Amino acid sequence: MKISLEKIENNTAHLKFEVDEEQFEKAMEQAYRKSVKRFVIPGFRRGKAPRKLIEMHYGPEVFYEDAAQIILPEVYKQGVEEYHLEPVDQPKYDIEQIEKGKPMIATAEVTVRPEVKLKEYKGLEVEKVVYNVTDEDVEKELAALQEKNARLIAVEDRPAQKGDIAVIDFDGKVDDKPFEGGKAENYPLELGSGVFIEGFEEQVIGMNPGEKKDINVTFPKDYKVENLAGKPAVFSVTLKELKKKELSPLDDEFAKDVSEFDTLEELKNDIKNKLIERAKAVEEGSLKASIIDKLMETTEVDIPHVMVDMEIDRLIMDFAINLKMRGYDLKTYMEATKITPQEFRERFHEKAHVNVKSSLILEEVARREGITVTDEETDAEIQKYADLAHKTIEEYKKNLKPEDISGIKDTILTKKIFDFLISNAKITEKKPEDIKKEQEQENSSKEEDYPKPEESPIEDASK
Structure with a gap:
């Protein structure tokens, strides 16, 4: 042969x-x-x-x-x-x-x-966003927890105001015709939440329980339902009930009611620890993103369309699974959004291209540096999953498919590659507020490059 x-x-x-x-x-x-x-x-x-x-x-x-x-x-x-x-x-x-x-x-x-023309990947100058968890952050989390567990008290002696829960019936029409989704009964609407079309909630404010009112609004021009976009609508609204939130005092009893802790101090410590863990995860993510961005800028690679297509297929599958978990299916979603299969795939193209290119870059780093995953490292990772499932590693492995083990190896390999890149990078730590200032200065300098139009009385009156 x-x-x-x-x-x-x-x-x-x-x-x-x-x-x-x-x-x-x-x-x-x-x-x-x-x-x-x-x-x-x-x-x-x-x-x-x-x-x-x-x-x-x-x-x-x-x-x-x-x-x-x-x-x-x-x-x-x-x-x-x-x-x-x-x-x-x-x-x-x-x-x-x-x-x-x-x-x-x-x-x-x-x-x-494809050939990956990877340039310098050691000594990368990258930024890491550092988040310092403060007592104020803890208080904000406590306030959100307090809000979530608030009691609802009926209000009968005053008009609706921002922050109230208005239980309403509404019946909307466009061009004097009802439309799908424009009618509901006993709908609990938090006034000021911004859930409804702009202007709707503001017109409910001031209504009294039992009052009926026609509310005039206009759908946004970019509204997701094409036949309603940019059109004026009239909603016949009845305010059936009005409720306000009553917050529980932040004390030890509150901690016992909403958590497994006996004191408010213990609850605060737990919140702070979780915020610190979350901050570390965000910091690590920002650092990895900074590294990938640097490598993407300097690396040349001609990506075959078939690789992008396969990644699009994977992203669509993930999207469909997420929809199913929320009680929907892909076919219904596409019918509701009136999007063609080709348009739907195109939405994932850019992300798929980035995913494939970044994967190829990381694989090339691993190849050049001889970074691999041993069977011992794989077993050690599987052992963690087995421990969580209260099984021996042998029992746990019986339920693993070859692609499952391959996925575990890929996760370990990716971590090892990033560990290598991070250990060889020149890292500058920055706080979120520093980055915000830099962006504001950058935007300001861009604005100065262009002549400013003279103030117009018409423009001023329209604001």
Whole structure:
């Protein structure tokens, strides 16, 4: 058998195979044994007809397709290994010659991993956003917890005001016609939450329980329902009930009611510890993002479209799973948003391109630095999951698929790559307020580059 690499062009490898007569004959025999039961020859029980007799009735080419399906994956695998190719897609075969008593000649085209032109990746100058958790942050979390656990008290002696819960019936119309989603009963609306169209909640403020009122609003021009976008609407609203929130005092009893702690101080400490953990995760994420951004700027790579398409497929699958967890499905979502399949895929294109490029960059760093994952490291990570599930590692492994273990290895490898990059980076720590100031200064300098229009009485009156 002869295997040659004809060329690699535009991330596509072209392999050529010449399978000698003896090897091709073996594949033909395997094809006969695989498919003999399909043939009915007079005088023979099903599956017992000799190969020569079948070929006499149907022609020798009757086994060619099955023989090719048997032998091509084998020779392709050898070619990939011999020329150290890294395929990222399935090959496309083309048979140039297939005839009994002659060598089989075929070609395969396959998209391969692109060359990553990675420049300097050590000593990267990157920024890390540092978040300091303050007592004020803890108080804000406590206030949110207090708000979440507030009691609702009926209000009857005053009009509705911002912060109240207004229980309303509403019936909306556009061009004097009802529209889908424009009607509800006993809807609890927190005034000032901004949940409804701009101007709606402001007009409910001041209403008294039992009062009816027509509310006029205009849908935003970019409203997600196309036939309502930019159109005026009238809602007939009845304020059925009015409630206000009553906050519990922040004391030990509050801590006992909303948590497993006995004192408010213990609850505060727990909140602070969780905020610190969250801050560290955000800091680490900002640092990794800064590193990736630097590497993306300086790295050249011609990404095959098939890799982007596969990543889009993965992102869509994740999106569909998230929808399902919330009680929806992808088909209903696309019908509701009136988006075509092609438009939907296009929404994921940029993110998919970034994901693929960043993955290729990290893989290239690992290749150059010899960063790998050992079986011991993999088992140590699996052990953590097993401990959480209160199982032995052997019991836990029984339920793992090969792709699960591959995913665990990828997670470990990614962490090791980032650990290497971070340990070799020049890191500048900045606070969020410092970055905000820099952005404001940058925006200010950009504005100064352009002449400012003179103030117009009309523009001023319209503000």
